[in-house]
Amino acid sequence: MLTALSIRDVVLIEALDLDFGPGLGVLTGETGAGKSILLDALGLALGARGDSGLVRHGAAQASVTATFDPPAGIAALLDDNGLEAEDSEPLIIRRVVKADGGSRGFVNNQPASAALLRELGSRLVEIHGQHDDRGLLNPRGHRALLDTFARLDTAGVAAAWHDWRAAEASLASARDEIETAARDREWLDHAVTELDSLAPEPGEEETLAERRRIMQRSEKIAEDLNALVDALDGSDGALARMRQAARILDRIAPDHPALTEALAALDRAMVETGNAGDQVSEASRALAFDPRDLEQDEARLFDLRGMARKHRVQPDDLAALADELRERRDRLEAGEEGIAALEQRARAARDLYLAAAASLSTARAAAAERLDVAVAGELPPLKLDAARFRTTIAPLPEDLWGPAGQDRVEFEIATNPGAPFGALIKIASGGELSRFILALKVALAEEGGAATMIFDEIDRGVGGAVASAIGERLHRLATQAQLLVVTHSPQVAARGAAHLLIAKRNDGIVTRTGVRQLDNSERREEIARMLSGATITDEARAQADRLIETA
Numbered sequence: 175m176l177t178a179l180s181i182r183d184v185v186l187i188e189a190l191d192l193d194f195g196p197g198l199g200v201l202t203g204e205t206g207a208g209k210s211i212l213l214d215a216l217g218l219a220l221g222a223r224g225d226s227g228l229v230r231h232g233a234a235q236a237s238v239t240a241t242f243d244p245p246a247g248i249a250a251l252l253d254d255n256g257l258e259a260e261d262s263e264p265l266i267i268r269r270v271v272k273a274d275g276g277s278r279g280f281v282n283n284q285p286a287s288a289a290l291l292r293e294l295g296s297r298l299v300e301i302h303g304q305h306d307d308r309g310l311l312n313p314r315g316h317r318a319l320l321d322t323f324a325r326l327d328t329a330g331v332a333a334a335w336h337d338w339r340a341a342e343a344s345l346a347s348a349r350d351e352i353e354t355a356a357r358d359r360e361w362l363d364h365a366v367t368e369l370d371s372l373a374p375e376p377g378e379e380e381t382l383a384e385r386r387r388i389m390q391r392s393e394k395i396a397e398d399l400n401a402l403v404d405a406l407d408g409s410d411g412a413l414a415r416m417r418q419a420a421r422i423l424d425r426i427a428p429d430h431p432a433l434t435e436a437l438a439a440l441d442r443a444m445v446e447t448g449n450a451g452d453q454v455s456e457a458s459r460a461l462a463f464d465p466r467d468l469e470q471d472e473a474r475l476f477d478l479r480g481m482a483r484k485h486r487v488q489p490d491d492l493a494a495l496a497d498e499l500r501e502r503r504d505r506l507e508a509g510e511e512g513i514a515a516l517e518q519r520a521r522a523a524r525d526l527y528l529a530a531a532a533s534l535s536t537a538r539a540a541a542a543e544r545l546d547v548a549v550a551g552e553l554p555p556l557k558l559d560a561a562r563f564r565t566t567i568a569p570l571p572e573d574l575w576g577p578a579g580q581d582r583v584e585f586e587i588a589t590n591p592g593a594p595f596g597a598l599i600k601i602a603s604g605g606e607l608s609r610f611i612l613a614l615k616v617a618l619a620e621e622g623g624a625a626t627m628i629f630d631e632i633d634r635g636v637g638g639a640v641a642s643a644i645g646e647r648l649h650r651l652a653t654q655a656q657l658l659v660v661t662h663s664p665q666v667a668a669r670g671a672a673h674l675l676i677a678k679r680n681d682g683i684v685t686r687t688g689v690r691q692l693d694n695s696e697r698r699e700e701i702a703r704m705l706s707g708a709t710i711t712d713e714a715r716a717q718a719d720r721l722i723e724t725a
Contacts, residue, residue, distance in 0.1 A: 200670035208687035220295025224277030324541030332577035374492035555643035668721035
């Protein structure tokens with residue numbers, strides 16, 4: 175529901191702040207007062223084209239802010255578009271248009287695209303007027319309106335449709351694969367045999383490459399290790415010389431205490447040198463390898479990498495490729511047996527879809543009859559006695575079948591006896607079209623459309639009993655949703671729960687449009703003006719009182 179509208183520098187509106195409540199709100203004013211500006215401003219907030227012509231002369235920019243109590247699900251839509259929101263919080267939509275034509279949109283002070291504003295607008299507000307080419311006038315939405323009117327659940331048909339399409343896709347894919355595989359059978363057999371012979375394993379290339387690196391490194395340091403062993407433990411190495419020195423010290427050590435300490439130090443050095451020699455020898459043995467192992471690993475790496483290049487995959491993916499090609503060959507060998515099973519599955523899925531769609535079509539036909547009766551009952555009071563309404567349901571060609579079934583649904587009218595039926599927007603005149611829209615909306619009142627509906631001069635060209643009938647139906651519709659009605663009819667205005675007056679004022683220099691909510695006495699005067707014209711008579715005031723009392 176729309177709760178507030180704030181407008182700044184839009185055409186003739188300098189600054190305007192309005193609050194809205196539930197039920198039926200009426201907007202009146204003399205012709206040319208600027209009622210269309212108010213609707214254009216709201217449309218701007220809801221994603222309409224940001225025309226720089228909307229910016230008030232002399233202003234740098236125009237802005238419109240609309241505040242809503244949003245219906246459930248809006249927060250999910252915003253979340254899908256990367257914006258933060260809660261269903262329990264007011265939804266604030268703001269649009270700014272600069273004098274140079276640039277525009278920006280915001281939702282709860284977060285930047286938003288015009289496309290998102292339009293999607294939000296389609297969920298929040300329905301605008302109906304004589305030149306409206308959306309909503310009820312768009313045949314693309316008639317099927318969904320009929321389904322909602324009848325409370326039909328199309329989920330089963332949609333599920334059957336997706337199952338059928340999935341089965342058909344699997345069948346087509348299998349046929350294409352078998353056809354391709356049949357052409358490449360010789361290559362497929364060769365590739366599988368070749369890969370099976372190679373028997374690649376995941377991670378094998380990395381293991382071989384690391385082992386080869388170690389062996390190549392070992393080969394380079396083997397000579398240094400041998401020299402080190404000789405230096406430590408050879409016939410003329412460090413350990414042999416220390417043993418010789420120890421024998422000499424052992425003979426003369428008793429002659430001096432320092433020599434005894436030297437001998438002890440030398441003994442320790444021989445132990446450490448011996449340990450070092452053992453470690454070097456152990457490392458030498460550990461790094462020793464058979465040159466044939468290096469050759470084998472290099473050959474294996476060469477084969478793996480060559481095979482990977484051949485099939486344009488990474489070496490680690492060769493094992494998976496072998497499995498994939500083997501499965502393709504197995505499917506090819508299964509041949510027609512596998513195709514036959516997929517064909518049977520696709521036929522069964524199609525039959526289920528056809529059955530579900532046929533049941534939905536039957537339910538739609540019954541619902542169409544009920545809707546036609548409901549709309550027909552609304553036409554005579556709206557002075558459309560000679561008009562006829564019907565809901566046509568026609569089968570779609572198979573290539574247009576879908577998750578919503580096989581039907582094309584369109585609302586059609588014939589305005590005169592004997593005249594052919596045709597599309598609403600093509601057959602009805604301006605005044606008739608507005609009344610047809612109202613009749614449809616009343617008949618569809620429980621279909622749960624947008625929470626706010628706006629009717630722009632739906633009562634143009636009618637008066638008396640017809641205007642009263644329009645007012646009564648708008649009042650009834652307002653029990654289902656918030657209604658804002660731009661009207662010239664006192665009968666309609668008298669039905670309003672809130673009454674806004676739109677008027678121009680001129681200070682001799684600048685013309686401005688203003689809007690204010692009328693209290694009871696002001697409302698009486700405005701309805702009297704609508705009844706009598708420029709000069710308000712006591713008789714007009716009395717008639718206004720009667721209209722308000724009987725509303």
